[in-house]
Amino acid sequence: MGLLTLLRKLKRSDKEARLLILGLDNSGKTSCLRKLADEDISQTTPTQGFNIKTVMSSGFKLNVWDIGGQKAIRPYWQNYFESTDGLVYVIDSSDQKRLQETSVELNQLLEEEKLSGVPIMVLANKQDLLNALSAKQIAEELGLHSIRDRTWQIQACSAKTGEGLQQGMEWLVNTLG
C-alpha cells in the first residue's frame, strides 16, 4: 500500500466515496470488509490500526476504511472522520452483554460534528449464530428511531456466509451516488 496510497485515499473526489467502518472490537468489521472483497476471512486478527480497501459496486468506487475497535484505540476514530461520505457501524448481534456499550459508542458518533448528516448503515452481523438478535431487535435496543438528522438503514448480515452484505452495499451506493 505505502504512504502514497494513504494520501490518494484522502483525496476528495466526486467519483469516489469514502466509507468508514466502525464498531466495537470483535464485531466483525474486518471480516465483513474482507468478505465483500471476496477474501478469506479465516485468518482475521484484531486490527491494530486500520485496513483500507477499495470496493467497486455498480461502477461506483468506494474507499473503505476499516478502523480497529479496541477500547484503547477508539479515541483515535476521530482521525478518520474528515470527508467521510458514509458510515458503516457493525454490531455483533449475538453479544447481548455488550449491546449497551456499542449503543453508547454509536450515540457518541452521532453527536460528532464532523460526521453530522452522514448516512449510517448498521450491520447487524453474526446472524449465522443461534442467539443472534434480529435486525428489528437491534434497532430497538439501539434506539435507532431517535436518529432524525440523517438517513439510516439496518441490514442483517453474516460475514461468515456473506448473507446480507451485498444488499448493504447496494443501499450505500444508492444513497451516496
Place this chain on the structure above:
Amino acid sequence: MRLRRFLLRYYPPGIILEYERSSGIEESKTIDLLDLDQNTDIDATVEQIIRHEPLISESKRPQRTELRDKATSTEHSKFRLYQALSGHELPLTNCAFNKSGDKFITGSYDRTCKVWDTHTGRELLSLRGHRNVVYSIAFNNPFGDKIITGSFDKTCGLWNANTGECYYSLRGHQTEIVSLSFNPQSTLIATGSMDATAKLWDVETGSELYTFAGHQQEIVSLNFNNIGDLIVTGSFDHTTKLWDVRTGRDVHTFTGHKGEISSTQFNFAGDLVISGSIDNTCKIWSVRTGTCQKTLRGHQDEVLDIAFNAAGTRIVTGSADCSAKVWNTITGNCIASCYGHHGEISKVSFNPQGHTIITASSDKTCRLWNVETGDCTQQLQGHTDEIFSCAFNYEGDTIITGSKDNTCRIWKSEDYSDRQQYYDMQ
C-alpha cells in the same frame, strides 16, 4: 589568510575550509569532490587542489586519502536487528535521523511524534498536541535542535528537539499537511499540503511568509535545494513546480508526466530535479531551463519513490511493480534492476556511501541491494505488517524502519563502531 579548520564531508565527498582573512574576517569555502570514486587518482587530485587552493598544504594528504577511502568504500556489511521499539499505539508514518545519528524521530497515526535514542532505544520525548495523524516530520539538520511535525490536523508544529517544548503551531493550511522541510540554514520552514498550496514560514517568529499557490491538485512532495533559495513541489496535478524562496514566485513548471507525481528531489549540486510518477516513469529536469532532460522508462507499474545518491551520479526508483531500478543520471540508462520483493516498493534510498540501496515494501520487509549489480545483499525481516518508511543514518551503519504494525526497528551494521566525523585543526 590563515586556515582555521579543515573539515571533511563524506557524503557526498567534499572539503570544507574555514579560514580567517588578514582583516580578521572569518569565511568558509567548500570544495565539492562529487566525482570522487575508486578510480580517482588521489595524488593528481591533491596536486590540483593544492595548486588552486593555497590554504591546503601537504600536511593534509592523510585526510584526503581517508576521504577517498570513506567515500568509495564498497564494503557491504550485514545488518542485524538491534531493537524493536513499540511505543506508538497506531501505525507509524515517516521516520528520520538527526545528523549525528544519535537520535531519530517517528510520526504516527496516534497523533504523536516520538524522539528516540538510537543507542539505547529509549523513548526520549513524545511530542503531543496534534489532533490528528502526524504524517511528515523533520529535524533541522545539521543543527538537530529543532523538529517540525506536519499533521492531518492542518497544522505544523515547531518543537525544541531536546526539551520537547512546542514553539509554534503553524496554522493556515486548509487541509492535511503531508510534506515539509527546514531550509538548510534552519531559518525557514516549508510545508506542502493537500490543499494544493505550499507555505513558507519564519522559524524565529512563526509567521507565514509566503503561500505558493499554483498547483491544481494536492501537493505530496516538497524539498529545498542545498543552497536554500529554491523549493520544488510535486503534485497530483501531474506537474512539479520550482519556486523562488526569496520572492515566493513560480520559477518553472515541469510538465510532461501523464500521471500524479509521487516523489521529488534535488540533486546535491542543485542543477537537477527528479520526479517519480504513477505514469511508471521518472523524469530528470534541468533547474536552469525548466525542461525535461531524460525520461527513465522501464518500470511496469507506478513509480512510488525516487532518490539521488549523495553525489547525484545515480538515481534509484521504487515501483508498484515490486522492483527497484538504478539509473545513470547522465545517460539515463538503467544500470541495475532489483527483483525480489513480493509487494510494491514504497520507499527507496541510497546509503550515504552510495554503494547500497534500501527498499521498503508492502511485503513487510526491507531489502538491501548492491547498486552496481542489483543483487540483493540482505533482507530485513521481522515487521508483521507493511513498512511505510526507512532511513539510513549519515554514517550508513544504522537503519531505522517504521511500520504499519505500530513499531519501529533499529538495525545496526555488524561493524558498527564510533567513528570520528571531522578532523579538527586548531
Place this chain on the structure above:
Amino acid sequence: MLSFIRNLFSSKNEKKETPVTVMFIGLDNAGKTTMLSTIQGETDTNTTPTIGFDKKRVVHGKYNITYFDLGGSKGFRGIWDRYYGSIHGAIFVVDSADENRLEEAKQALFESVRHPKFTGKSLLILANKQDKKESIPAHEIAQKLELDKLKSLVHRYNILPCSAIQAQNKPQDPQIKKGVTWLSESIDEQFESLNKRIEKDMRDEAEQAKLEREEKRRIVAERKAKEEELAKAEEEKKLKEQSAAQSPE
C-alpha cells in the same frame, strides 16, 4: 432532536413557508421510496428495500414539507409508531396491483391510525402502480380497505389513484401533486392544535430518549469501573504472590 423541534415550530408568520412533517407508511414494496423520489422531482427506478429511515424536504406551494420514509417490511413495521408523535399527517401507499396483500395492508393501516399519537391527524391514501395492467381502481381499493371506517379515527382522509413511475419524457402524474395539496390543506385546517400536540409529544420523546442514553452510559461506566477494580485486584494479588515467593524461607 431538540433543534429539530425548534425548527419545526416557527410560527406561520415568521417563515416564508409553513414547515410540515409527513410520513410515508405502507407495506414493503408498495412504492414509498419511489413515490418520495418522484415528489422530489426525479424518479428513482433503482431503489433497494428500505429497512431504515430517510428524510427529504420538498417545497409545495406555501408549505415546506419534510417527508419521512420508513421501511414497511413485516419485521420492521413495528418502528412506525415511534414517529407518529412528530408528524402532521401521513401518506399511506398501497400497491394496487397486489390484490393478495390488501388484507395485510388494511391491518397495517388501521393499526397505524388507531395509535393514540396518530388518531385525529390527516391521511392520504395513494393507490399506486396504476400503470400496471392488473391494478385495481381506487374506488375498489377503498372498499377492500374499508376506508369508511376511518371517519371516526382521522381528521380527514382521501384516496387517489396514481403511478409513481413516469413513462419516458412524460411529466409527473398530476394525481400525486393533487394528493399532496389536499393533504397540506387538511393539515392547515388544524395547524395550531396539531403543532401544540406535536410539540408536547416530541418533547416527551426527547426526554425519554435522553434518559435512556444516560442510563446506558451509566451502566457502561459502572461496568468499566468494576472491570478496572477487578484488574487492579488481580495485579495486587499477583504482586503479593511474587513477593511471597521471593521472601527467604
